[in-house]
Amino acid sequence: MVVATWNVNSIKVRKDQVLEFLREVGPDLLALQETKLKTEDFPFQPYQEIGYRVVHSGGKGRNGVALLSKVAPKSIKRGFENTSEPDSFPDSEERLIGIEVEGFGFASLLVFSVYIPNGGQPESDYYYYKISFLWQLKEFFEKNFSPEDPIILMGDFNVAPEKEDVFDSVLLEGHICFTEKERKAFFDLLSFGFYDTLREKHPKDKGIFTWWDYQFGAFKKNHGMRLDHILITKPLLERLEEVYVEKRFRAKPKPSDHAPVIAKFLV
DNA sequence: ATGACTGTCTTTGACAGA
Numbered sequence: 667m668v669v670a671t672w673n674v675n676s677i678k679v680r681k682d683q684v685l686e687f688l689r690e691v692g693p694d695l696l697a698l699q700e701t702k703l704k705t706e707d708f709p710f711q712p713y714q715e716i717g718y719r720v721v722h723s724g725g726k727g728r729n730g731v732a733l734l735s736k737v738a739p740k741s742i743k744r745g746f747e748n749t750s751e752p753d754s755f756p757d758s759e760e761r762l763i764g765i766e767v768e769g770f771g772f773a774s775l776l777v778f779s780v781y782i783p784n785g786g787q788p789e790s791d792y793y794y795y796k797i798s799f800l801w802q803l804k805e806f807f808e809k810n811f812s813p814e815d816p817i818i819l820m821g822d823f824n825v826a827p828e829k830e831d832v833f834d835s836v837l838l839e840g841h842i843c844f845t846e847k848e849r850k851a852f853f854d855l856l857s858f859g860f861y862d863t864l865r866e867k868h869p870k871d872k873g874i875f876t877w878w879d880y881q882f883g884a885f886k887k888n889h890g891m892r893l894d895h896i897l898i899t900k901p902l903l904e905r906l907e908e909v910y911v912e913k914r915f916r917a918k919p920k921p922s923d924h925a926p927v928i929a930k931f932l933v
Numbered sequence: 934a935t936g937a938c939t940g941t942c943t944t945t946g947a948c949a950g951a
Contacts, residue, residue, distance in 0.1 A: 675950080676940055700950085702941065727941045728949085784950055824951070843951055877951070880938035891951075923939080923950080 667770045667905075667931040669695040671779065671820035671894055672915075673877075673924035677701040677730070680922055681709050687915060687926060688716060694736050694770070697779030699822045701730030708732060721765055729760035731779040731821065739765035740774070749805050754798070757783075762803070770933045772816045772901070780821035788845050796824070800851035804858050813859020816901040822894050822924065825852040827862065830872045831892035843893060860897035863909045863929045876911055877924045885916055896929045905931040 670693040674680040677698065688696065701708060701724050708722040713734055723744045724730025733739075743766075745759035746752045764778040780803065785796035800823075811817060825848045829835035838844045856862065868874060875890025884890060896909065908930040916925040 679940070700940090786949085786951095841951085879951070880940095882938090883936070884938095893951075920939090 667695075667933040668693040668928065669697075669777070669818055669820065669896065669931070670912075670926050670928045671697040671699070671822075671896055672926035673699040673781070673822040673894060673922060675700050675702070675922040675924065677708065677732070678703065679920065681712065683915060683918065683921075685712055685716070687912075688713065688718065688734070691912070691926075691928065693734075693928065695767075695777055695818070696734040697777070697820045698732040698734070699730070699779060699781035701732055702727055703730060721763060723759050723763045725757065725760040729757060729781055731761060731763045731781050733763055733765050733777060733779050735765060735767060735777070737767050737769050739767055741766045743778075746802055746806050748809050749802055751802065755802055758799075758802075761799075762806075770931070771905075774816070776811065776815060776817045778817070778819045778821070780819060780823070782822065782824045784824050785842050785848065788840060788842055793842070797847055797851050800825075800848075800855055804855045807858045813899050814901065815899060817860075817899045818896065818902065819860060819898075820894075820896040820927070820929075823852060824893050825849060826891040826893055827852050827865075827895075830870065831875075833873070833875070833887075833889045833891070838891075843891060856897070859899050861900070861903050863896045863898055863906055864892070864927070866903065866906060867909045874911060875925075876927055878916060880923050894924055894927050896927055898929075902931065905933060907932050
């Protein structure tokens with residue numbers, strides 16, 4: 667089983683690159699973020715033509731999450747369900763989508779694509795919205811699921827968890843996506859029972875990033891951050907084989923500013 | 934060589950992204 671996550675920064679602009687990715691890598695499941703269009707405006711057809719089922723949830727010109735799957739979803743979940751303050755997160759349906767699939771050795775495997783708010787300036791209202799969003803996401807899993815359930819939560823978390831996850835931890839300390847509170851909220855989410863697959867396979871490696879600024883020649887200098895993650899619960903951990911960032915897609919003409927992350931499982 | 938970011942919108946510059 668192969669799964670992948672990719673913030674495409676507009677599915678309209680990246681439509682053919684996503685097709686190319688599916689043809690070359692052939693993941694069983696692909697999570698997309700920042701599709702930047704309304705739920706019904708997603709270009710479903712080209713992906714369906716090559717054998718993928720597609721679910722999407724988005725807003726006009728902003729946010730947007732999708733899941734592409736080789737097997738048919740048994741159910742679809744959008745946004746925060748059964749949480750204490752769902753109305754406090756009006757964009758959660760544009761930022762969280764999940765499906766339940768049968769297969770890969772499980773009667774019910776839960777797969778989520780998530781796009782955590784960027785947060786703007788540290789200490790701004792939007793920054794605290796981001797922190798709260800991470801707390802609410804943890805509550806969503808605590809109220810609806812168990813860490814014994816097989817769950818894959820992947821997407822753009824907009825948090826670089828540790829100093830190895832940024833190109834210069836001194837320069838970037840206190841910078842958005844690398845502040846103490848964001849990192850703490852990320853690890854608090856993990857404490858539900860999630861494992862960070864990249865770190866399971868590469869515990870101390872430096873310089874593994876998933877996002878590079880379009881400006882300043884950042885990609886060429888490998889001045890990036892690791893913001894996109896594939897999290898799994900324990901039932902999947904023993905089957906985890908390999909995790910890597912597919913940097914080729916960041917090097918193409920007109921790339922997204924994020925590269926896909928891929929995890930392979932023995933099934 | 935001396936290096937100019939890229940999406941969106943009831944757009945024509947503002948803004949968000951990270």
